[in-house]
Amino acid sequence: MTPKSPFTFLDGLFERIASGPQPPEWLVHEVQHRAVLFLNHVLMQEPEAMERLGSQSGRIARVQWRAYSMALQITPAGLLDLASASATPDLRIEVAESSPLSIAKGAMRGDKPTILIDGDVKFAAEINWLVDNVRWDLEEDLARIIGDAPAYAIGSVAKRVAQALRSFVASMPFSRGDV
Known part of the structure; x- marks a missing residue:
């Protein structure tokens, strides 16, 4: 099933x-x-x-x-x-x-x-x-507001979250057309 x-x-x-x-x-x-x-x-x-x-x-x-x-x-x-x-x-x-x-x-x-x-x-x-x-370079826009180091940290976390979401979606049955 x-x-x-x-x-x-x-x-x-x-x-x-x-x-x-x-x-x-x-x-x-x-x-x-x-x-x-x-x-x-x-x-x-x-x-x-x-x-x-x-x-x-x-x-x-x-x-x-x-x-x-x-x-x-x-x-x-x-x-x-x-x-x-x-x-x-x-x-x-x-x-x-x-x-x-x-x-x-x-x-x-x-x-x-x-x-x-x-x-x-x-x-x-x-x-x-x-x-x-x-x-869109979100990290560059953030750097103008909060500085380079915090913007880089936020950008790194956002990239890891996006990669985790892509992996999650790829592993779901609905992403392979099984639904």
Whole structure:
């Protein structure tokens, strides 16, 4: 008998929450603005990423997952800005996996979710380069706030915790498709 995952109850939880009352428009807008600020913070740590994006200035990418979407416009500086929801995108990126639990399990294994892409091929190639090459350096950001030594210690612990989680997920029956 194949053991069942103790997390199967989570599969339907997000769907039950998402089918309920939707967040107010102002909250969605604020979350999107915060996401853009975070993405720009990460991009500003990578001059090559900004240079590559700058060559796509004015282009719009619409990112979609389930009923949630966000239109991002590339600025001349190689950063991101929210585009109008009615703007015609040059590139559409849709996350095909609808279950957040499946996405999280895949991420813990180091897998990327299945993505459906439609639009400009060159623009898609630049976005793909960003996904493959740009990483947030949490340790560097922490060092600015609390100093190098404590940031290094926290970073080391975080890496060990992440590795332990990956090992745990890899050993679970649900990570091998047995559920």
